[in-house]
Amino acid sequence: MSLQIVGFxxxxxxxxxxxxxxxxxxxxxxxxxxxxxxLIGGFLALLLGPEVLGRLTTDGFLDAGFFTEDMVEVWAGLPELLINIVFACLFIGFILPKPRKMWRVGGPQIALGYTISWAQYVVGILLTLTVLTPFFGLSPAAGALIEISFVGGHGTAAGLQSTFEELGFSEGYDLAIGLATVGILSGVVIGMIMVNWAARKGKSQTLRHPDEISFEQRTGIINKEHRKSAGTKTTSPLSIEPFAFHLGLIGISIFIGYVLLEAFVWLEDATYGSALDIYLFEYVPLFPFAMIGGIIVQIFLSRFDYHELVDRDTINTIQGVALDFLIISAMASLSLQVIGANIIPFILLSIVGIALNIFLFLYLGPKMIPSYWFERGIGDFGQSTGVAATGIMLMRIVDPENKSPALNAFGYKQILFEPMVGGGLVTAASVPFIIQFGAIPVLIAVILLTTAFWLLGTLYFGKRKEFD
Structure with missing residues (x-):
């Protein structure tokens, strides 16, 4: 395949x-x-591509829709590459707060977020053991799909494509992408329903009327008087373009992650892997290690970047571009045939995941978060059904003037949340763990973790009288 086809x-x-x-x-x-x-562009590409338009035509006419097979093949490979950029950007230029403040401010949402994530594994594995595997023949690894897709989103699902294939569960990729789409749609739609409910029932301390949603929020177009730069120039273009400099930092982070992953693969093979025939790291994708590489780069910069060359807004812009192209390419290359062949398991996973998220948010939110529970908890709900961006969007709708500590608490939570679940190390290793050790041991572990964070949130954070 030529570079011209890739570029086109x-x-x-x-x-x-x-x-x-x-x-x-x-x-x-x-x-x-x-x-x-x-997501809209992805749906359009899906409709005009081989999975919809291509199947409506006959005699080989428009087999790939309005596109070519090579183009669709490129789109199918993009998400697994772009997710490395998304995760490498997470902590570059992010000033880490003191651990005590991070725990005090973000603690309730850390407890709620982890409880939801571990619970998604619990219900997913239970559903798989009792229904999906015995009646539909799905791999036990399907028990991890709810957390991978709902909290991890399209990026995490796409990043695990090779893992699914290597472990003999290739249909897991398309199911995960489909579930991620269901997650985003349910997060936005159900989230907005709950925002309206909260406004009418007085559950929110910051949002009084549903009509308060602004033109900017609805259309996504920022008024001229509110527009700001997507980044600040920290280097002179005469020496290096600021955008290129920041891309270089991201590239270094990904390379560090690659070296770390290869080191773990070698170490595993040299120690317990060959002795016990247990291999995990060779199935773990690169993106969680790219995130660790970004953390290492940020630690180095915080000590030696005396000129403050890193601009967080520029990093966010690069991350946003990568995420947009990731989602649209994942949707454009989605196999509806695979989902159709597993439609009942797909529907069951979707319904169970959505119902669990709604219940845990409405039931545990008031019990775990001592103040502004709706403003803060809606962010965790959005992330647990879609991605972090969905949670942030819902929080901004509920609290457009940032009167509550929701955004700060959510940001602090991410520091201790993202490295592990929602696309972190545990999410990336969940499928290999289930395959290598079996679903029952993993189920016992996630039940214990769910219970621990449930108790932490309700008995410790929930008993605090005030937020400080």
Whole structure:
């Protein structure tokens, strides 16, 4: 496959993003649902591609829809690459607060977030053991799909593509991408329903009327007077473009992650791997180690970057671009045939995951979060059904003037949350763990973890009288 085809495939994706934005501006219901443009563009590419339009044609005409098979093949490979950029960006330029403050402010949401994530493993594995494996023949690894897709999102699901294939569960990739789409849709739609409910029932201390949602929030277009730069130039273009410099830092982070992963693979093979025939790290994807590489780069910068060359807004811009292209390419290359062949397990996983998230948010939110429980908990709900961006969006709708500590607490939570679940090390290793050790031992472990964080949230954080 030539580089020209790769470049043209990316250009078509960029054009589809613009078309998706125009569609969102013209269709009010899409604005009310707050659907990301990347998801709209992905749906459009899916409809015009081989899985929909291609199957409606006969005699080989438009087999790949309006695209080519090579383009679709490029799109299928992009998410696994782009997720490394997304995770490498998580902590570069992020000033870490003192651990005590991080725990005090973000602790309740750490407890709630972890409880939801571990509980997703619990119900997912139980559903798999009792229904999906015995009646539908799905791999026991399907028990990890709810957490991978709902908390991890499209990026994590895409990053695990090779892991699914190497462990003999190739259909897990398409199921995970499909579930991630269900997660985002349910997170936004159900989240907005609960925002309206909270406004009418007085559950929110910051949002009084559903009509308070601004034009900017609905359309995604920022008014001229509110616009700001996507980044600050910290280096002179005469020496190096600031954007290129920040891309270089991200590249170094990914390379460090690659070296670390290869070192663990070698160490595993040299120690218990060959002796016990247990291999985990060779199935773990690169992206969680790219995140660790980013942390290492940030630690180095915090000690030696005397000129403050790193601009967090620029890093966020690069991360956002990678995430947009990741989602649209994952949707564009989604196999509806695989989902159709496993439609009942897919529906069961979707229903169980959504019901669990709603219950835990409404039941545990008031018990774990001592103040502004709805403003803060809605962020955890959004993340547990979609991605962190969904949670942030819902928090901004509920608290547009940032009157509550929700955003700060959510940010602190991510520092202790993302490295482990929601795409972190545990999420990446969950499928290999289930395959290597069996579903029952993993189920026992996640039940214990769910109980521990449930008790931490209700008996410790929930008993605090005030937020300070």
């Amino acid at each position: 495939a990316v250009i078509i994706l960029a054009a589809l993003l613009v078309i998706g934005k125009l569609i969102r501006l013209k269709i009010p219901i899409l604005q009310k649902l707050f659907l990301p443009t990347s």
